[in-house]
Amino acid sequence: MRPNDGATVSASLWNATILIVDDDPGAVQVLARMLEDLGDVCVATDGQEALRLMASQRPDLVLLDADMPGLNGFAVCETLKADPELADIPVVFVTAHHSAEFEVSGFDAGAADYITKPVTAPLVRARVRTQLRIKRLSDELRRIATEDPLTGVANRRRFDTLIRRELAIAQRSGQPLALMMVDIDQFKAYNDHYGHPAGDGCLRAVAVAVASACQRPADLVARIGGEEFAVLLAQTSLPAAATVAGRILDAVAALDLPHHGVGAQARVSVSVGVGVVTLAGTALLAHPPDLAGTMDALLASADAALYEAKRSGRNRACALHVAGEGRHGVLLPGTDRVAWSTGTT
Ligand SMILES: Nc1nc2c(ncn2[C@@H]2O[C@H](COP(=O)(O)OP(=O)(O)OP(=O)(O)O)[C@@H](O)[C@H]2O)c(=O)[nH]1
Structure with a gap:
């Protein structure tokens, strides 16, 4: 023994x-x-x-x-x-x-x-x-250092580390990197109507729905603000990010959570802003783009696209594309809820 x-x-x-x-x-x-x-x-x-x-x-x-x-x-x-x-x-x-x-x-x-x-x-x-x-x-x-305690997805600190790493990889590989900002619609009204603990429950459910829409092991879902999530998709082009954005909208809709703070028939929904950066060939330039600047441009693109999604009616996704150091709007054929926009920044 x-x-x-x-x-x-x-x-x-x-x-x-x-x-x-x-x-x-x-x-x-x-x-x-x-x-x-x-x-x-x-x-x-x-x-x-x-x-x-x-x-x-x-x-x-x-x-x-x-x-x-x-x-x-x-x-x-x-x-x-x-x-x-x-x-x-x-x-x-x-x-x-x-x-x-x-x-x-x-x-x-x-x-x-x-x-x-x-x-x-x-x-x-x-x-x-x-x-x-x-x-x-x-x-x-x-x-504890990398997880959001309310929802169990990654926290802001983890997101900040990984976006830097993924940008460096994207520069070496030339593959596009997609970033999505996912924000719950009219969440203040939800908290006001149902109370803060119910609001926390809603955040947890939305986190699960967003994570379920991201199917590759390398996909990262993080809660980066009160009711805002970021999704980082490595090696993902704009059309592929559009597919994931559509899945996120569908997964949140499938939760079928009433939102009586907005109206009797209303359901909890999210708006999604998509930014995509491509740094193909830039690693070989004499002066490759500064990654901190590129990160700021990518975050600003996703934010601007999110603003556009909110402004144009919520419960939809909008996109912007960042190429090298420049920024170009890309217009893709829209479906009923994935409404692509050039955004105006
Ligand atoms: N329950 C809960 N609420 C939070 C948390 N963090 C932030 N909030 C709330 O989220 C709400 C965000 O409201 P706003 O930024 O005005 O946006 P919104 O009402 O969602 O409106 P739109 O984004 O324009 O659709 C605020 O009322 C915050 O108090 C949290 O951890 N738990």
């Missing part, structure tokens, strides 16, 4: 995933048996396989053999730490080397801790529990 170290219950309740990487299958088996009740254990026997599993499984902890043929533990650790999506995964080196110099180079490569071979169960379990505890706390802090 496994020694009662007091952490088994909390660790397994959290359902952590632990990746063990060692080119010696016997060593992998020994470690896996020691840790099987602390989480879901997955294994890799070389560096390339380890990197693939890190990307697909997103483990909470990696136990990494430093000496492996091919891609060794240091190279694996450095690659992991250079990837912003994976850098938060803690790495514990497992090695037969005892020298202080070797340990220091492990920490320099980004390791969180060190275990020397031959391994003993109590020590391995104690070190793994400590790292899992820290990981759980840092995950929770990250969630």
